[in-house]
Amino acid sequence: MADATRPLPKLDELDTRPFWEATRDGKLTYQRCDDCGTVVWHPRRHCTGCTGGNLSWHTASGAGTIYTFSVVRQSYHPFFRTLVPYAVAWVDLDEGPRLLTNVVGVKDPTSDLACGQRVTLEWEEHDELKIPLFRPADG
Amino acid sequence: MSAQVRSAAIVGIHEYPSRDVEGALSPLQIKAASAARALEDAGLSWSDVDAIYDAGEAGPMSGFMISEYFGIRPNVIDTTNVGGSSYEYHAAHARRDIAAGKAKVALLTYGSTAHSNAARIGVGGRGGAGLPGDNVESFVGQTLVANYAMVACRHMYEYGTTSEQLAEISVATRAHAMRNPEAVQAMKDLEFLDIRETTVDDVVKSRMIADPLHLLECCMISDGGGAVVIAAPEVARNCAKRPVWILGTGEATKYPENGGDITTSAAAQSGPPAFAEAGVTPDEIDVAMIYDSFSITVLTILEDLGFCPKGEGGRWVEGGRLRFDRPGDGPALNTDGGGLSSNHPGMRGIFLLIEAARQLRGESTSQVDHASLAVAHGNGGMLGARHCAGTVILGRD
Numbered sequence: 125m126a127d128a129t130r131p132l133p134k135l136d137e138l139d140t141r142p143f144w145e146a147t148r149d150g151k152l153t154y155q156r157c158d159d160c161g162t163v164v165w166h167p168r169r170h171c172t173g174c175t176g177g178n179l180s181w182h183t184a185s186g187a188g189t190i191y192t193f194s195v196v197r198q199s200y201h202p203f204f205r206t207l208v209p210y211a212v213a214w215v216d217l218d219e220g221p222r223l224l225t226n227v228v229g230v231k232d233p234t235s236d237l238a239c240g241q242r243v244t245l246e247w248e249e250h251d252e253l254k255i256p257l258f259r260p261a262d263g
Numbered sequence: 264m265s266a267q268v269r270s271a272a273i274v275g276i277h278e279y280p281s282r283d284v285e286g287a288l289s290p291l292q293i294k295a296a297s298a299a300r301a302l303e304d305a306g307l308s309w310s311d312v313d314a315i316y317d318a319g320e321a322g323p324m325s326g327f328m329i330s331e332y333f334g335i336r337p338n339v340i341d342t343t344n345v346g347g348s349s350y351e352y353h354a355a356h357a358r359r360d361i362a363a364g365k366a367k368v369a370l371l372t373y374g375s376t377a378h379s380n381a382a383r384i385g386v387g388g389r390g391g392a393g394l395p396g397d398n399v400e401s402f403v404g405q406t407l408v409a410n411y412a413m414v415a416c417r418h419m420y421e422y423g424t425t426s427e428q429l430a431e432i433s434v435a436t437r438a439h440a441m442r443n444p445e446a447v448q449a450m451k452d453l454e455f456l457d458i459r460e461t462t463v464d465d466v467v468k469s470r471m472i473a474d475p476l477h478l479l480e481c482c483m484i485s486d487g488g489g490a491v492v493i494a495a496p497e498v499a500r501n502c503a504k505r506p507v508w509i510l511g512t513g514e515a516t517k518y519p520e521n522g523g524d525i526t527t528s529a530a531a532q533s534g535p536p537a538f539a540e541a542g543v544t545p546d547e548i549d550v551a552m553i554y555d556s557f558s559i560t561v562l563t564i565l566e567d568l569g570f571c572p573k574g575e576g577g578r579w580v581e582g583g584r585l586r587f588d589r590p591g592d593g594p595a596l597n598t599d600g601g602g603l604s605s606n607h608p609g610m611r612g613i614f615l616l617i618e619a620a621r622q623l624r625g626e627s628t629s630q631v632d633h634a635s636l637a638v639a640h641g642n643g644g645m646l647g648a649r650h651c652a653g654t655v656i657l658g659r660d
Contacts, residue, residue: 134398166395166398192525194405194416194476196406207404210404220521239417239420
């Protein structure tokens with residue numbers, strides 16, 4: 125199990141490929157409709173707010189807020205079982221998208237995290253992409 | 264009540280008794296055995312079945328396969344699969360198809376060997392990132408328990424709900440399970456460590472699986488299955504048991520949205536049309552069969568169906584209100600022992616219909632006195648992400 129690794133996204137999934145390609149440059153991107161202003165997340169080719177569908181890509185600041193979270197104490201996954209306890213969270217980016225992610229960089233996730241807590245982006249490097257994780261914001 | 268339309272009724276039921284088939288039966292065999300018993304229960308036979316509803320859990324392309332396996336020639340074939348809520352959808356569709364004159368006798372079946380297969384449904388890895396939503400989520404190691412736990416975490420943050428309040432759901436359900444010999448046997452077969460009635464303290468002191476959900480707030484993983492037969496009025500009137508009428512149904516889906524409210528489930532959309540169609544209100548319901556994958560699933564759905572206002576569920580369930588022997592306090596919850604303590608092979612929705620029918624026939628091991636109205640509410644998928652809800656209101660003659 126020494127070589128167990130985080131399960132990585134597929135780069136050939138057509139809706140999300142541009143998002144993962146942008147992570148190589150350290151950009152956390154999301155889509156917004158030029159016609160109706162709807163913020164679309166997860167990525168896709170059409171707008172969910174109107175049928176115009178002129179979506180453009182924007183880069184998020186990386187600042188966000190924990191909407192909710194859980195601390196996984198038990199996992200049978202060969203990689204994640206080595207990480208327990210670890211935090212999974214829905215994080216609301218300041219620009220609107222709600223991302224599922226891990227909150228890292230705390231001594232004890234069972235006591236150091238809260239809904240409403242401010243967090244900031246931290247990349248985890250991989251060969252072909254970067255994984256967007258979050259840590260508590262400074263101060 | 265005069266507006267109620269009684270166009271289809273549950274006339275036959277069977278819950279497969281074993282929760283551990285020790286690898287000796289296939290899901291298809293469990294489905295067929297259950298179907299035969301449910302048809303016998305109704306006083307019908309295979310040749311009476313002219314509509315088949317199947318979630319495909321026992322094999323691919325069930326629209327081709329399942330009729331051949333059973334040896335029937337249906338005129339209606341419906342392979343709706345919305346996870347654990349599939350059977351509430353099947354009941355709704357069967358009623359619709361019967362009311363439209365397309366069929367007279369509908370057969371719903373379920374079979375699973377999740378326990379024998381050692382399926383790690385709750386805490387296993389999440390594989391398969393073929394869909395775009397999964398492809399931006401599956402890297403985080405979110406277990407199924409953690410997905411539901413995130414609903415509980417936000418519910419606690421917004422409304423002050425406590426673990427002790429959530430534990431009330433596990434305690435009431437276990438009390439009902441201890442009265443059900445099949446549930447007690449299930450807990451023995453699945454090697455539960457301590458098979459007895461539980462207290463709130465037992466639940467909140469059990470091991471944390473994914474904060475804030477404890478072990479005794481999580482359902483079991485069993486083998487099992489069952490069958491339900493639904494018939495047109497002219498058939499139902501001549502069946503062996505008294506009919507349990509489908510009075511109203513609702514369907515809905517919910518998924519993660521930017522700025523959305525994770526504490527409100529698809530039940531908030533599927534419930535109102537079901538109650539309206541039945542012409543009844545939540546305070547008239549005697550028995551609530553609600554998909555109890557976890558304690559928080561029940562709390563959320565009780566609120567969403569309108570048994571109490573959003574956010575007040577924690578206080579509402581306190582003091583044993585959900586027990587079967589507290590009539591007048593609100594509905595009895597999951598009187599068979601639920602997925603928490605009786606039967607959860609992965610898709611529990613069919614057992615919600617089965618126990619609701621038992622109650623309205625007067626056959627439950629935790630029988631509610633004079634039970635005349637029940638709700639069966641299935642939740643399929645993941646409460647904290649994308650899921651489907653099916654609400655079915657049932658009533659006796």
